[in-house]
Each structure stands twice: as C-alpha cells, then as structure tokens.
Amino acid sequence: MTRTRQVIAGIIGVIALFSVGCSGSDSELKSSDTNSTESTTDPSSTAETTKTTAQPKELAPLGSGEAVTIAFAGDASFEGLSTSVVSNTTGLLSAIEPVMSAADISMVNVETAVGTGGTAVNKEFTFQVPAEALDSLDAAGVDVVTMANNHGMDFGKEGFADTLRIKSEGKMPIIGIGKDDTEAYAPYIKEVNGQRIGIIAANDIYPSSMVTWWTAAPGVPGIASAEEAYQEQLAQAVRDLRPTVNTLAVYLHFGTEKETCPNARQKELVDLMISAGADIVVGTHAHRLQGIGYQGDQLVAFGLSNFIFKAPSAAGNASGVLVVTATGRRIDGYDWKPVQIQNLVPVPLSGAAATAGVAAMDALQSCAGLSPTATGPGFEDSAASSSPTTTKKGK
Template identity: 45%
Template sequence: MTFPRALSMMAVMAALAACTAAVPETPERQRQAAATSSPEPTAPAKPKRQPYTIAFGGDVHFEGFLRARLDNPRTALGPIASVLRKADLAMVNLETAITEGGTPAPGKQYTFRAPASALTALKAAGVDVASMANNHGMDYMETGLADSLAAIKETKFPVVGIGKNDKQAYKPFRKTVNGNRVAIIGATQVMDTEFISAWTAGPGKGGLASAKDEPRLIKAVRQARKNSDTVIVHLHWGTEMEQCPNPAQLSLAPKLVKAGADVVVGGHAHILLGAGYLGKAYVSYGMGNFVFYNSNPATTGRTGVLTLTINGRKILKDKWTPATIQGGVPVPMTGPERKQAVADWKALRSCTGLSSRP
C-alpha cells in the first residue's frame, strides 16, 4: 500500500520541525537570533555648531534718580534693551551691591546699592548674565554680600564673579547656544587697597573673584577651557578717565588668552577704550558707563553695545552699536552721528596693540 506524494512531504516537514525543536537553545544561539532580529540602535548625531551672538554693555547701577526706574523693571534700561534682546546672549557689569541694608564700606567716597528688583530689571531688558566682580560689588560689606547672594538665589538671575567662597566666585556661567558650550567668568582687577583682603573670595570665605590673584583666575580659565567651546572672561579693569589700556591690562590680557580665553571684555574707566583682536582672540579694554547717573555728553556719556558673532573659538564679527546716555540710560544713535561714532570707536584701537582682524 502506498501513500500519496503530498502526504509524504508533510510527514518529512513534520519530522524536520521535531528535530529542530529538539536542539537545545544555547546562549550562543540566542545571541545570534537577537543579532539577526533587532539591529543595534545608533546614537543620535551630535548637533552641529552654528554661529551665535553675544552683546556686551558697560557699567550699570541704579543709584540716585535711576532708582525710580526700577518701579517699572520692563523699561528700566530704556531703549537700549531692544539691542540686547536681539542677541542670543547679553551681559553687563552690575556695579552695585544688591541690598537694602548693611553698612557702607568705611571711608569709601562712593557706595552703591540697589534692591533685588535690579536683577529683575536686567532680566526684563534681555540681559542673561551680569558680573558683580567690581569695586562696588561689596560696598555694603559682609551684610551686603549675604543679601546679594540671597537675592541672586531668590531671583535665579545668573551672576558671576561673586560667591560664598572662591569656588563659587570663580565659577563660570554656562549655557549652550546653537550647539556652542559657552563659559563666562567674571573677575575684578580693581579694588581699593584697604579692601582687597576683606573683599576677595577664598576657601570658606565669601567675596569677589579677584584678577589680582592671577594664578587663581588663570586656573579658572584653564578649567573652563577643558569642556567649553567658547571661554569668555569679563573683567573690571583700567584707569578712570584714561583712554588707553594701562600696564596691568596689557599684561593680563595675553596671559588669559594663552590660558584659553577666546574673549576678554570689561570696563571701569567710565569712558570707552579700544577693542580688537589679540591673535585669534578678541579683547575689549573698556565698555564705559551704560546705565549711570552721571555723564558728560562728550566723554562719560558715550556708550554702546558690543555684539560679537562667534562659532566655537572663532570670533567671526564684531559690531558696535553706539549710544549716548540720556536721563541715565543709553539711547542708540541714528543718522550721520551714528556713523561718526562708530568711526570714533574704531579709532580708539590705535593705542591698544590690537588688530582689526584676527
């Protein structure tokens, strides 16, 4: 008796299936099956860096008649805010203690303080970070320092150059912009001699980041360089009313660049100083007054916004938006006066040793 051909084939297939099922499932066979059934997931591609802009303004306080501007934080900085908001990042020097108490620094001719709403006003104007490392940051001594740190924490507004110890004071502000890891450090080269010790942050001691301690500042720059695409150092430096950089500035700038700084910018002199390239890095020796109660239209009233376009370590472009201080706040210039003011700003470079191009 014979079986149909189709039935014979079915029997053969059943026998093969039975044999396959009898083979033990070893770890090696499991790995092979997994490899053929589900390929390894690929890591997402790292975002490509794109150029970004950062705008710098000069010295800001809210003393005297400027205090009333804090009643409306949105307009406290005046029309210059429109320039700051256009940039991806914006920064100023906040030259005041943030306190409504404390005792003025003994023997100091000018002491500045402002309520915490000053930080709110900066944020409303488009400012992303400020430095308080300057010769007025601790005008109200230890109590003012404690109040300042509390206000910074409460408002969550980023401030560099000040802290409860040296680690915090020299710590950079960090933000990734268009794929660029940006680090900004603040420090002051200007302190009244009698306050250097009391105001300088140290291990377990609150205060300001001091550029007089060059090794400590350079260490902070080198640390930031390790994991940043752009390193910026904001300094309080220079000599009041002197239009050319002083020897201390000319000495410090190349050291910071050698340590890894891509941009070095700052102010203190109340007037504008020159800016340009130091090798491939960019240096601005003086941003002048910005939001300030006392100004002369021909000197201390000349101000503006420096906007840099950056990609990684490359400074692609600098732009100067000139302004004049009117009623204590910067008002951007227009027409022929604006063009002349830009030319005047470029001419300040002549005594700096800086170049117009990298």
C-alpha cells in the same frame, strides 16, 4: 558698521566628543544655563593612593558649526534713579531692549551692591540698589551679570550676605561673586545652537585697605580677584573651563578711570587670559571707551564704558554695546552699537550720530595695540575640507 574677518569655509560634522549636563532651562532658546564648576580631584585621596579624573578632550574648534551672538555692555550702577524708576521693568531700558534681546546671550556689569542690608563702607563712592534692578535688566534682555568690581561689597559683609541671598534666589545669574572662591570663580554656561558658551568674571580694582576681606577665599565670601596675588587662580579657572565649552569669554574689571587707552596691567591680564584659553576678553572700570579689536585670533575690548550710570561729562555718556559673533573658537566678527547715556540710561544712536560713534571707537584701536582683523592662524574643524575663502559678517 560690522567688523569682519576672513574664515575658511568647510564641511562641519556633528560633534559628540564631550558632553556636560547642566541644570535650568530657557524655553525660548531651548538652551540651558549653569553656574557651577567641576572638581577633577577625589577629596578622599591620600598620600599613598591618589585618584584623579582624566581631563576631558577639548571640544572641536568650531563645535556644532552654528554661530552664536553675545552682547557685552558696561557699568550699571543705577545711581541717581529712584527705587520706583529702577523697579519699572517695562520702561526703564525699553530703548536698549531690542539690542540686548537680539543677541543669544547679553551681559552687563552691575557695579553696585544689590539688596537692602548692611551699612556703607568707608570709601568715597558707595552704591546700593534693590533686587528689582535685576528684574529691570531681565526685562531688557540681559541674561547674566557680573558683580566682580570695586562696588559689589559697598555695604559690607551684612550687605554682601543680602546680595548672596538674592543671587541664590535666581532672579538673575550673577557671576564673579560667591560664598567662597569656588563659587566666585565659577562660570556662567549656556548652550545655544548646539554650542556651549562659558563666561568667567573677575575684578582687578579693590579699595586699597579692603583687598583681603573683599576677595573670595576658601570658606570666605567675596569677589573673584584678578589682582596679581590671585591672577593664577583666575587663569586656572579659565584653563579648567576651556575643554568643556566651545566659546570662552572673560569679563574683567580693570584699568584706570577716565583713560581712553589701556594701561600695562590691562594688557598683562589680557595676555594671561588668552594664554589660558580665552577667546574673548572684555572689560570695564575706566568709565570711558577703550579700544576693541583682535589680538591674534582672539577678540579684546579693553573698555565698554557705562551702561546705566550718572556720568558728569560727554565722554562718560558716550558708550555702546559690543555684539560678538562666534562659531566655537572662531570669532566671525563684531558690531559696535553706539549709545548715548540720556537721563542715566542707554539710548541707541542712529544715522550720522551712529556712524560717528563707530568712528570714535575705531580711533581707539591703535593705542590699544589691537588689529581690525584677526591675525592668527585661525580655527577650523579637522574634518573641514579645503574650500574657497569666504567672508562671514557678524550680526
């Protein structure tokens, strides 16, 4: 069930072109997490005297030469689960924990307000879960979540202030939201196997009457936006991050609900993210699976469907976890791990059911306009020698 690509085997030297320090630690992986951005402009500069910081030289394409695995899963609203069940950190997600924990980095979309404050806004569906939901995800091996979606501010400004307080307490790294636009567009960064992995998240789906006050801005709390009026700010965040990481992923909330093929807007945003420097672009919102495959050398997953969700149909309960293997900018391969949502939580499939789940996902590749293998020029270190072509499989 592994999708592979041809790669050039070479001699990978020790790379020390650029180093960025980061705070926090992960004792098991001997790695570090950050949630910060860097300014390249001196705020004290004037019209007469302008000081700028030289842009860092982009890291070598293959970085340390070591592979890293990243697991991406879909929407987690926790709707329908009692507080006691949500707080059951040892049991709620025990079935999927081996899949999420096996990856070096695992990520999901928390599609709900987090906390207890505020009042539900005037929209059809509103979700809110206690902070203990993040503990359940942590116990299942999830490393980082995005809340850049159309439910992150379901309980208004007061509820969102509670969410930001929980974020500041560090229960779980949360990206895509912040006290202002700088924090909302800030990346999650983790170093694994000598490779720096950076992830940015943004939302393209807003309640029509709430776009302005849900969107983070200077001095204004909110969500990182991918909408057309803000997409250049998102693209610039990707460009700024590109030279400082070995592998760059963007997690978007976009698309049309219940559709299994991406719309034109999704394809437009993917093109923009790739041109800005993304190696991986994944997304959710449709509550259906949409195609996974390569666009040039980059990997795209238009729709990861649901993860912890009250879906009323078989199509909404068919989902999975995407596990990507990357060596720097080179995507070595990916695995689709099919799951079935049972009693609102993901349960991995096996045997014939798993085979059918992979085939169903493969069938969505064509309408997504993606390829089963990389079609670009590829990536290799400048120090790599000419060697026979080999096949490297994803985890």
